[in-house]
Amino acid sequence: MTASNVETKKQELAELRERIAQLEREIETPAERWQPTEFYTAYYAMAGLVLGMFGAVTSLSFNVVGSALVGQYPLRLIQVYLTFPLGERALELEGGMTLTLGCCLYIGTGMALGSIFHTLLVRATGNSGLGFRLIVATALAAGMWLVHFYLILAWLQPMMFGGAWIVEQIPWWIGLVTHLIYGWTLALIYPLGLYVPYRRQTEQA
Numbered sequence: 001m002t003a004s005n006v007e008t009k010k011q012e013l014a015e016l017r018e019r020i021a022q023l024e025r026e027i028e029t030p031a032e033r034w035q036p037t038e039f040y041t042a043y044y045a046m047a048g049l050v051l052g053m054f055g056a057v058t059s060l061s062f063n064v065v066g067s068a069l070v071g072q073y074p075l076r077l078i079q080v081y082l083t084f085p086l087g088e089r090a091l092e093l094e095g096g097m098t099l100t101l102g103c104c105l106y107i108g109t110g111m112a113l114g115s116i117f118h119t120l121l122v123r124a125t126g127n128s129g130l131g132f133r134l135i136v137a138t139a140l141a142a143g144m145w146l147v148h149f150y151l152i153l154a155w156l157q158p159m160m161f162g163g164a165w166i167v168e169q170i171p172w173w174i175g176l177v178t179h180l181i182y183g184w185t186l187a188l189i190y191p192l193g194l195y196v197p198y199r200r201q202t203e204q205a
Contacts (some may be wrong), residue, residue: 040195044119047193048186052114055185056107059178066174077178078102083165084157091165110182113144117186118193125190133187141183145176 063077073079073094082090082102093099120140125133149167158164 035197039123041119043195044122044193045115047195048115048118049111050114051118051186051189051193052111053107054189055114055117055182056110058185059110059182060103060106062181063174063178075099075103077170077174078106080166080169081106083161083163083169084153087161088163088165091169113182114186117141117144117183118190121186121190122194130187133190134184137183137187138180141179142176144183145179148179149175 060077064074067076068074075094078099079091079093079102082093082098082105086093086098090098090102117140121133121137124136124140149170149172153166154164157166
């Protein structure tokens with residue numbers, strides 16, 4: 001082998017060693033994690049769907065227990081809410097698939113509202129403590145009650161079904177407390193819906 005061939009081989013070997021070193025550096029360096037640059041609205045809206053389900057189940061459970069304690073039909077709240085699609089005849093329902101679907105509709109509505117509620121709660125409170133979060137949740141829930149009962153249902157249900165059974169049959173304080181329990185539940189489980197960037201075990205170590 002001539003001297004020129006030896007030099008060529010040495011140069012190729014040096015280039016290969018440099019390439020190997022570069023690949024090792026790339027393997028050892030963790031990939032850059034994606035981070036949201038602005039408020040992560042899509043994430044909080046999706047998380048709110050799940051949290052809203054828990055809020056709806058909690059508020060419905062409160063109403064079931066409360067109705068049973070005062071001698072009313074346990075699903076009285078669902079009966080009254082079903083007057084929106086079914087009219088006055090919903091007040092005569094007891095048991096059956098219709099009330100089961102009514103419970104599902106109640107929970108589904110809570111999920112949809114949770115998407116908005118949780119997003120607003122995160123924007124307003126951020127990493128604040130539980131006390132401040134409960135205050136904001138109280139204001140949001142009370143506002144939601146006013147909008148539902150007196151800015152929407154008070155005129156929409158009579159126009160569509162000929163009666164304002166929800167506003168008339170549900171005492172104002174029951175409607176308010178139901179919404180407050182919903183809001184307080186979302187405030188208490190709030191940390192479950194916060195965005196936490198994923199970290200691989202190698203990065204954590």
